[in-house]
Amino acid sequence: MSKFPKILIAATLAAAVSAPAFAESHSADLPPAVKARQAHMQLYAHNIGILAGMARGTAEYNAEAASAAASNIAALSSLNQSTYWAPGTDSDAVEGSRALPALWENIPDAIAKGEALTTAAAALAGTAGDGLEAVQAGLGPVGRACGACHEDYQLSDE
Amino acid sequence: MKRFGLIILGLGALALVAGWALTRPATIPADEVAAITPDLARGELVFHAAGCASCHAAPDAEDKTILAGGYRLDTPAGVFVAPNISQDPEYGIGNWTRAEVVTAIIKGTSPDGRHYYPAFPYPAYNKAELSDIVSLAAYLETLPADPTPSQPHELGFPYSIRVGIGLWKLVGVTDGYAIDLPDDPQLARGQYLSEALAHCGECHTPRNMQQALDTTRWFAGAPNPSGRGTIPNITPAKLDWSLDDIAAYLETGFTPDFDVAGGTMAAVVQGLGNLPKEDLEAIAAYVKAVPAAE
Known part of the structure; x- marks a missing residue:
């Protein structure tokens, strides 16, 4: 049992050390942990896009679809992501990573910000089926929870 | 030879006087500010548009109207720490006159007549309507006081010499807009x-x-x-x-x-x-x- 995490850390470190060698490379070459968390963010974005389309009136409100998207966001936010945020995969170590080293220096704060998203997402999942106003009201807090973490821990870039 | 030296001295003195006149901290007259009746709703809009809270709200504070300062702008020149601009009379700006607040925002000049570093974006705010900034100053007066002391900037030489800002203002602060646009x-x-x-x-x-x-x-x-x-x-x-x-x-x-x-x-x-x-x-x-x- 104690051996497994060590192997994981060693593998992660190896990936991180070799990462600069394929700077400017395609995302397919990113360390698995970075690919995993970027995929996770992509799933958030897809589901938020469905809700934001309804909130802005570019898509018709549909209670079932809204509930499904909001439930997905809530489910995603409650996944255990500890292996996504592997040490040595910050934006200094890995070209293509947008996670600042500061994240690993402030793990308790990053976890607290993640929990704030879980709370906001659960609230939205509970009300998204009630009507358009509920989606419009609940999406703001979810976006702000995402933004709170990006503000401190996401690399500014084009 | 002696006369040449005197001319040099005279020119030097002239340059000093001219330099002082060109770079001395400017102010907005108190009577111009007093003549304007502030509009608090407009002041609040200006507050949000001008991004005051982005730097002056305490980092990670929930309430972005508590302007206790503390945000660290970590630049190549050093670290600028946003000061407390809450209404606290001792640690904030609670005992400043409205004209002093307006002068700080538009001219980049402190109540004691010093230049502010342009980390404070007065090179933009100088293009604002005076009535908007007076309204902003009046709106700031309605926000809470917070007794957190301002922290000093952490700057290396030569950026630590404030007088140099007066010279910089000659090139860094312009009255007109940056780009020309169609009339619309x-x-x-x-x-x-x-x-x-x-x-x-x-x-x-x-x-x-x-x-x-x-x-x-x-x-x-x-x-x-x-x-x-x-x-x-x-x-x-x-x-x-x-x-x-x-x-x-x-x-x-x-x-x-x-x-x-x-x-x-x-x-x-x-x-x-x-x-x-x-x-x-x-x-x-x-x-x-x-x-x-x-």
Whole structure:
């Protein structure tokens, strides 16, 4: 049992050390942990896009679809992501990573910000089926929870 | 030979006097400020548009109207620490006159007659309507007091010499707008909000050798002044978002593909999100009208 995490850390470190060698490379070459968390963010974005389309009136409100998207966001936010945020995969170590080293220096704060998203997402999942106003009201807090973490821990870039 | 020396001395003295006259801290007269009746609702809008809370609200504070300061702008010149501008009479600006507050914002001059570092974006705010800044000052007076002492900036030589700012102001502060635009009320409003209040160019425009904004490459992107990475080029050469996309981003932080604004832009959105839709659309129209620059 104690051996497994060590192997994981060693593998992660190896990936991180070799990462600069394929700077400017395609995302397919990113360390698995970075690919995993970027995929996770992509799933958030897809589901938020469905809700934001309804909130802005570019898509018709549909209670079932809204509930499904909001439930997905809530489910995603409650996944255990500890292996996504592997040490040595910050934006200094890995070209293509947008996670600042500061994240690993402030793990308790990053976890607290993640929990704030879980709370906001659960609230939205509970009300998204009630009507358009509920989606419009609940999406703001979810976006702000995402933004709170990006503000401190996401690399500014084009 | 002796006479030559005297001429040099005389010229030197003249240069000193001229230099002093050109670089002395400027003020807004108290009677001009007193003549304006402030509009608090307008002052609140200016507060959000100008992004005061982005720097002056305590980092990680829930309530962005407690302007206790403490945000650290970590630049190549050193670390600027945003001061307490809450209404506390001892640690904030509670005992300043309204004219002193207005002078600080528009002229970059402190009540004791010193130059502020342009980390405080008075090179943008000097283009604001005096009545807007008077209204802003009056709005600030309605916000809470907080007794957190301001922290000193952490600057190395020569940036630690404040007198040099007077010289810098001669090249770094201009009265006119950065770019020429067609005559259009929406663009004019967008230019006012962007260039005079929201000071977008302070981060999105690269600087020249004198550290003044390079108006020939307005919004063409620049190194992040406060940390790693770059501030993106948002001219039409790089940013192809629609007007509605830009307005929605400024309101909610969501990009067209539903990433969420991060870095210093997150705080900008927290302020701009309070503006009416027409104002956000005006900023968006302005951003789309900026000349394309690679």
